[in-house]
Amino acid sequence: MVRGDMKYKIATIGSHSALQILKGAKDEGFETIAICIKGKEKIYESFKVADEIISISGYSYFKDIQNKLLNRNAIIIPHASFIAYIGHEGVEKLKVPYYGNKKILKWESDRSLERRWLKQANLKLPKIFSNPQDIDRPVIVKFHGADGGAGYFLAKNHKDFKKKIKLHHKKRYVIQEYILGVHMYAHYFYSPITHELEIMGFDKRYESNVDSLGRISARDQMALPKEQVDPSYLIVGNMPIVVRESYLPKYMEMGQSVIEVSKKIASPGLFGPFCLETIITPEGEIICFEISARIVAGTNPYVNGSPYTWLKYNEPMSTGRRIARDIKQAIQQGKLKDVLG
Numbered sequence: 363m364v365r366g367d368m369k370y371k372i373a374t375i376g377s378h379s380a381l382q383i384l385k386g387a388k389d390e391g392f393e394t395i396a397i398c399i400k401g402k403e404k405i406y407e408s409f410k411v412a413d414e415i416i417s418i419s420g421y422s423y424f425k426d427i428q429n430k431l432l433n434r435n436a437i438i439i440p441h442a443s444f445i446a447y448i449g450h451e452g453v454e455k456l457k458v459p460y461y462g463n464k465k466i467l468k469w470e471s472d473r474s475l476e477r478r479w480l481k482q483a484n485l486k487l488p489k490i491f492s493n494p495q496d497i498d499r500p501v502i503v504k505f506h507g508a509d510g511g512a513g514y515f516l517a518k519n520h521k522d523f524k525k526k527i528k529l530h531h532k533k534r535y536v537i538q539e540y541i542l543g544v545h546m547y548a549h550y551f552y553s554p555i556t557h558e559l560e561i562m563g564f565d566k567r568y569e570s571n572v573d574s575l576g577r578i579s580a581r582d583q584m585a586l587p588k589e590q591v592d593p594s595y596l597i598v599g600n601m602p603i604v605v606r607e608s609y610l611p612k613y614m615e616m617g618q619s620v621i622e623v624s625k626k627i628a629s630p631g632l633f634g635p636f637c638l639e640t641i642i643t644p645e646g647e648i649i650c651f652e653i654s655a656r657i658v659a660g661t662n663p664y665v666n667g668s669p670y671t672w673l674k675y676n677e678p679m680s681t682g683r684r685i686a687r688d689i690k691q692a693i694q695q696g697k698l699k700d701v702l703g
């Protein structure tokens with residue numbers, strides 16, 4: 363993408379949703395760069411989404427290639443693996459132009475700040491038990507740091523909690539009410555250029571071993587060693603969902619409200635892609651247990667667009683492509699700084 367004599371390129375780390383981000387950028391006319399760990403380049407070559415691949419021996423070397431990226435006028439698109447590998451502090455120190463508001467990162471990564479944000483937005487949240495002795499219903503115990511839910515455990519009461527927490531020495535955790543219902547990950551996009559909130563799609567996750575437990579009867583589960591039937595939540599893939607249409611207004615309202623509060627807590631607020639991780643109960647209540655303030659891998663099934671983006675755009679529009687279009691429109695209108703954090 364060219365403005366004046368400036369030619370911008372789109373870059374990201376080769377992992378998570380990079381295929382979709384790079385393909386979307388190419389569809390919008392950008393040249394692309396994939397930053398890959400040595401040995402992991404093949405997939406990005408094979409799908410022809412990267413005009414250039416920069417290989418590094420480990421993510422700690424990312425800082426060493428910043429000048430290369432600056433010389434190429436690269437704009438970095440963050441995804442969950444990017445944030446996890448570079449770390450929040452690393453992201454804040456980045457010299458390379460970065461799509462998104464860096465100030466929002468601390469609000470999503472710190473569970474108490476995240477809760478304050480979602481509460482202010484009037485979202486329904488799972489109850490938190492600050493004192494384990496108060497546990498009066500099934501709970502899920504989560505550890506700090508987004509590791510895709512690996513290691514989380516369920517407890518039915520205080521005694522059960524005490525027994526299980528012993529295996530997780532000195533880790534910081536939060537005890538959350540376990541919500542029974544179906545999981546619905548809602549993907550949004552908010553553009554600071556059009557000032558419009560868009561629903562991009564929905565997905566559910568495929569998690570090991572929790573999604574396999576139901577395939578064996580309770581009798582056979584009882585026969586298995588305990589470690590094998592303790593649920594774990596290692597994410598291994600995502601499946602597309604179309605939500606019942608009557609829930610859409612509520613999802614729109616929730617997304618809008620999250621955006622409005624974000625403008626107050628971390629000006630200019632959250633923009634670009636984000637996801638509300640929700641559970642819909644048998645009573646039809648939508649409970650939100652987490653927000654991801656960037657592209658989620660749940661948008662990956664929609665490389666060619668989702669039913670919702672098809673309704674709106676009438677052309678293939680993935681979340682990756684929507685990001686590139688936001689940047690393109692910002693460049694064309696001389697507002698690039700409005701989309702960089």
Ligand code: ATP
Nearest residue numbers: 488502507508509510511538539540541595651652
């Ligand atoms: P990520 O950052 O990748 O979203 P994480 O490590 O923060 O992952 P969560 O998304 O909070 O983990 O939770 C992992 C999984 O645990 C969820 O996908 C869901 O299956 C389950 N889960 C989390 N919170 C609840 C809850 N309150 N009730 C029921 N299930 C839950």
